[in-house]
Amino acid sequence: MIKRKKKNKQTNPFYDPTLKSRHASAARFxxxxxTSLIFSVAFLVFFLFDIVGKGVPAFKIAYVKVDVTFNAKSIxxxxxxxxxKFRDIVSRAWLRDIPVLIKQHPEYMDSTQHLWVLADDQVDQYLKGHNHKLKDKEIAIVDELYAQGLIEKKFNTIFFTNGDSKIPxxxxxYSAIIGxxxxxxITMLVAFPIGVMTAIYLEEFAGDNKxxxxxxxxxxNLAAIPSILFGLLGLAIFINLFGMPRSSPLVGGLTLALMTLPIIIVSSRAALRAVPDSIRQAGYGLGLNKIQVTKDHVLPLAFPGVLTGSIIGLAxxxxxTAPLIIIGMIAFIPDAPSMVTQASTVMPAQLFTWAGMPEGMYVEKTAAGIMVLLTILISLNAIAIYLRKKLEVKW
Structure with missing residues (x-):
């Protein structure tokens, strides 16, 4: 039997001594x-479960059914x-609005009505099994009413119809959503046209010069600047220099427009660059000038990408939060603004304020607000994807 000699690796011209170590390095990488991907997904799942677990209870709130007397003394x-005995378990804010309730129901005057009344926040927390400050006497009253079916947890419409309040x-x-x-x-009215026109100029008309x-x-560089610096810029220019009203949607929109402009410009340029040059050459061959080719052919084809980038920038x-804090949109604003020059707040700033409150009900309202904000952001991205696909099919 003929034995073949083993070929010496050192004499093999194709042998790479680093091949084994490179394979091991690739396997480690x-x-x-x-591992990083698993940790990221696990953290995201944990974050979502934590937010949902804390936020879902906020969509229900406790009501108690008691006798309410409407007369001059109670007003x-x-x-x-x-x-x-019920005064400590009924919401002070609800009692404070008795004059408003009488205006809505004049027939209640000089009578006693058996009504569902908003319960105090400590009662709500007790019924949900959270930390509370109820005394033993109040707990006994709440348990007795609950056994009689006179305390219920109903859908929290107040969360969507009221503005901020010092009473949890x-x-x-509501006021933060309107703001x-x-x-x-304001952000899109300013950033979208300026950003798109800038992208068109740089990509289609500007020459390669200094x-x-x-x-x-x-x-x-502007796309990489921390957002809080845009807040300082908005404070210096729009408020201090031009004297615009502080904490207003007008100043907030202009400040966010400065921050969103680089995103819209970069994404719009990428969309314009993706349009084949053959489209432009065909237009020139038909005798069209550069403006006509850009307006009637290049821009419509690039519009899905432009729209997607703009919606992502809007989201x-x-x-x-940071730039809006600098210009004062974190102030306590209980009423919704009706004009862009009135003081207002926004949802991220409102959630930031609630997160610092000591009451337990603000904790669950913060989590519920995050759920609402995430739902809106996901919806905006879904709309961007839908419009992109729909317009791509059209063209």
Missing amino acids: KKFTL DDSRFAVEK EYAGL SVLTLI FTRFIEININ QAMGE
């Missing part, structure tokens, strides 16, 4: 990336509207 001092059970997101909508309208390169470098602006 693959394990590291997989002057709302404590006399209910029996003495009466605090809601966010007005702020984002001035253009200077603009491009600064746009890329990022909606979640910003």
